[in-house]
Amino acid sequence: MLTKGEALEKVEKQKLSESDICDLFITPAIKEAGWNQLKQVRREVTLTPGPVIVRGNLSSRNKKLKKFADYVLSWKPGMPLAIVEAKDNKHSISSGLQQALGYAEILDLPSAFSSNGDGFASHNRDAAEGEETETELELGAFPDPEALWTRYRSFHGIADEDEGLVEQPYHMDASGKEPRYYQVEAINRTIEAIARGQKRVLLVMATGTGKTYTTFQIIWRLWKAGQAKRILFLADRNILVDQTLVNDFKPFGAAMTKIKNRKIDPAYEIHLGLYQAITGTEEADKIFKTVSRDFFDLIVIDECHRGSAADDSAWREILDYFDGAVQVGMTATPKETEYVSNITYFGDPVYTYTLKQGIEDGFLAPYKVIRIDIDRDVEGWTPPPGMVDDLGGLVEDREYNQKDMDRTLVLNQRTKLVAERVMKFLRATDPMSKTIIFCEDIDHAERMRKAIVNAAGKLAKDNSKYVMRITGDSVEGKAELDKFIDPEEPYPVIATTSQLLTTGVDAKTCKLIVIDRTINSMTMFKQIIGRGTRIDEDNNKFFFTIMDFKRATELFRDDAFDGAPVVIYEPGDSDDPVPPDPPDVDNDDIGDPDDEEPTGTKKFVVSGVTARVMNERIEYVGTDGKLVTESYRDYARKQIASEYQSLDEFIWHWNASERKQAIIEELEQRGVILENLAETVGKDFGDFDLLVHVAFGAPPLTRRERAEKVKKRNYFAKYGDKARAVLEALLDKYADDGVETIEDAKVLRLQPFTQLGTPMEIIKGAFGGKDAYEAALRELEDQIYGQAANE
Known part of the structure; x- marks a missing residue:
């Protein structure tokens, strides 16, 4: 039972925003637990930007589907340990736990937390038999970094003797570029597998997801840790080797070379090779045999779906010769038949990131x-x-x-x-x-x-x-x-x-x-x-x-x-x-x-036989990853209808909103872009009419037609001359540019308002102050849209 003072304190706490709860309660509690705020605590981390929606020749992001973590807690940069989801104090302690757990699962982390500022709800994916998976902790009882690092090591099976390799830092360039969440996953799962003694490792990552950058970080950490002193990067096309040499692998600098002139030079540590250049059908062509079988500690095979795992392939001959080396296969398309099998050779992938995942996350382009x-x-x-x-x-x-x-x-x-x-x-x-x-x-x-x-x-x-x-x-x-x-x-x-x-x-x-x-x-x-x-x-x-x-x-x-x-x-x-x-x-x-x-x-x-197009169909990637036949209007209609069940409900929310722009921004988060709708319906219609016409089939009026209706009502008569002049000018601005323009205070810095005075002179002189000006603006909007329910 709360005391009267505690109850009052709780009421005041519930008035705080989520950001305030973070600043005043959650962040201090995490810091007091021993977390370094600069090096180990990241706030407001965007894990995915949200998928791009394409319909017709138009596209937009559905930001409602982006993945955004309030806190990511890391042991070292690039080594996340836990997710903390924050809510304001009107919510319960555990209300954000499902969200945190979802993020922890995609990052393959054992620890997820939720807080409303009163304490922490905890989910431990590594809970032992008989141990509670979910518990609640007092605000001052948040686990320290060592505790969550120990839990992480247990979850991923990292032994004490492997800790040094797993902890090896990423390469961080001057631009501050950081790996995306799935790249972190791919890199860490590979390093951890190698640390456990796994000699054959397969990574499956869709084209366009940065396989070469991921490969670089894997090699960099193994090289810097001394686990791999000589490395061979194998590809089968010159352009793949050359792109790698000058782009992602550039930080290796003077330690790196491209194998050429039929020679493997032991003066270098990082060797990039075209497999055709180091082997062939004749024994004299097999220059990889000019070095000892233990010369390379690590071999990375790019695009390994193209035959490297086939028993009779040239790549396989190289891999068999250096069979003591750790071998990492990278592919977007694992090839699996009786004759060629990546899985049979490398084993199951340690990590897979598909085209569908990439499109859903918003990292890859839809089609x-x-x-x-x-x-x-x-x-x-x-x-x-x-x-x-x-x-x-x-x-x-x-x-x-x-x-x-x-x-x-x-x-x-x-x-x-x-x-x-x-x-x-x-x-x-x-x-x-x-x-x-x-x-x-x-x-x-x-x-x-x-x-x-x-x-x-x-x-x-x-x-x-x-x-x-x-x-x-x-x-x-x-x-x-x-x-x-x-x-x-x-x-x-x-x-x-x-x-x-x-x-x-x-x-x-x-x-x-x-x-x-x-x-x-x-x-x-x-x-x-x-x-x-x-x-x-x-x-x-x-x-x-x-x-x-x-x-x-x-x-x-x-x-x-x-x-x-x-x-x-x-x-x-x-x-x-x-x-x-x-x-x-x-x-x-x-x-x-x-x-x-x-x-x-x-x-x-x-040459003399004619040909003609007999059928043509356009399809798009749907929300389930399957192809659908759907226009941008159809997509927008579904998104609006998912937010507002009826025309009356939409009109009520529109009229009740102090800023119409807030509704527009909310729909933009779902990928409904008004400019795109205007391309399909007409550019003279206002935002309100575009939305109600597309979503509910209501006949649309142009902005000019709505403005004329307001003028005929002559409701301006109750205002003084200067205020009436301002409101009439705002109405004309609406007719020309839309409601978001008149809701922006900067509009008063434009013509014809500048002829009436500065923004402050207009607000005070014509309306008596900011509150009265905003009330007059809302009344103007009510006049523009107030009759919509009866149209």
């Missing part, structure tokens, strides 16, 4: 899909008897369908149709959007390049590099690859390719992916989709579009697209992203692997 069916693909085509192709060869008499197009049958009109449809989309959005067109093979990529040149017209005439074929055999095209992926370089804009750009190429600003090739491999499909998943806010890239001419995007509906990898005992994919290892290993400029022409396959090239 919209434009599926286009061409009549010759769907209905099929049979040549008339005795028909010859453009070269005079007799066209085989059978039915040709989608899988034959550009593999065995080339219909030039179909190629032209695809190119024209691509350019139609780019002209309607942004003709300078970086675009990758995936073709069946090199021949198809070249014909598509020509077709794009013709469809682009002046765009291609003004710059010959507007479209380039970038394939493994094209010296000119590959020379432009760095510029294509550089956000600062406008050209090339469009790249036609077959396989070279399927993986590893960091094309941040790629906004359009065109699929005009048959895809049977889920691995390849994931890699192709991965070319567009990076968000680049600096260049206004928040989503990307997939234009699918071959029904490849049906793979999105396959549970395997974003599911857990399992070994499938069936023949390996014939549509593997990378063909056999190239034989040329004589120099550093190894030819990157790319698609080859199907040997012994004859193509019939026919």
Whole structure:
């Protein structure tokens, strides 16, 4: 039973904001428990920014779904131990515990706490048998750092002798860049696995989530701790090695080298190698054998889905030779068949972060899909008897369908149709959007390049590099690859390719992916989709579009697209992203692997057969990660309806709100952006009318029409001349710019208000003070919207 003094104190405490509760009670209690406020306590930590919603050509973030922790408590930077969720004193001690526990689970932490300033509710995910999982603690009884570090070590199975390695600090650069929460998870789980003696480690992280940065931090900590003194980073494409060398791995400085000139130089500690450069079919090519089997302590295999785990692959030979080293496989797409299995070789992933998770969190760009069916693909085509192709060869008499197009049958009109449809989309959005067109093979990529040149017209005439074929055999095209992926370089804009750009190429600003090739491999499909998943806010890239001419995007509906990898005992994919290892290993400029022409396959090239689009459908990523057909208006309607059950309820809240902008901001948190709605409904309508029309089907009035209705009521007559002039000017401002403009006090610094005096002169002279001015403004808004319920 509270005493009278305690009851009064409780009443006063309940008047405090959540921020006040943190400052006055929670933070002091944590500090008194021995936590270093500068080094171990982080306040208001955004774990995820919230997903980007895309509908039509518009996008916005749903900030309502962002993950935001009030406190993250860490043992050392990058080593979180616990989450503390704060609530104001009107809530119970444990009301924030479920939220804290949710964050603790995604960070894989054993400790979650909640507080309202009276004490702490605690959840211990490492509770022993018979021990209570949830307890309540007095405000002065919060656990000290050592207690939660001991709990963390128990939870993750870290032995005393491994503590030094696990505690090894991250690399922190001058910019203050910190790993994202899932990168911290991936790094820490890998380090902890290695500390426990695990020799084979697999990390599965979706394309665009920063696998190379994560790899760098893993290597850095192992290297600095002395656990790994010589490290080999293996990749199978020059661009992957070169990007790594100059970007994420740059802090290694003089300790790092790229293996070249057929030599592994023992003077360096960090070695970056193209596997084709250190092995080959002949014994003399196997330069990795020029060093001892224990030369490397750590080997990291980038994009390890491409055959490294296959018993007969060249990579496997290197791994077997250095079998005493710790080996870490990195992939976005674990390849699991009877013949190639990452899991069989590396074991289950120590951490997995999928494309679906990345999109839901808001770190990866969502996509919209434009599926286009061409009549010759769907209905099929049979040549008339005795028909010859453009070269005079007799066209085989059978039915040709989608899988034959550009593999065995080339219909030039179909190629032209695809190119024209691509350019139609780019002209309607942004003709300078970086675009990758995936073709069946090199021949198809070249014909598509020509077709794009013709469809682009002046765009291609003004710059010959507007479209380039970038394939493994094209010296000119590959020379432009760095510029294509550089956000600062406008050209090339469009790249036609077959396989070279399927993986590893960091094309941040790629906004359009065109699929005009048959895809049977889920691995390849994931890699192709991965070319567009990076968000680049600096260049206004928040989503990307997939234009699918071959029904490849049906793979999105396959549970395997974003599911857990399992070994499938069936023949390996014939549509593997990378063909056999190239034989040329004589120099550093190894030819990157790319698609080859199907040997012994004859193509019939026919020019006179027409082709047309028979069906087109647009789909978007839904809240469940599945594709849905939905407009931005439909999305906005659902979001508004989830907040307000009826038109009357919305109108009541609108009229009761002292600041209409507060409602607008609340809806923006859900991804409902008024500018986007105005694009679909009309720019002359006010915020209120846009919302009630889209959500409830009410007939909208323009801002000007609402302003005229107010003027006809002549309610201004009760005010003095100066006040009436101000209110009439505010009404005109509403008609021009909307309610948020007149709610901003800065409006009084604009014309025509400046002719009436300074803002303070207007507020005091015309209305008698701030309270009276704000009351007059609310009455003006009531006049604007007050009749809405009766309309």
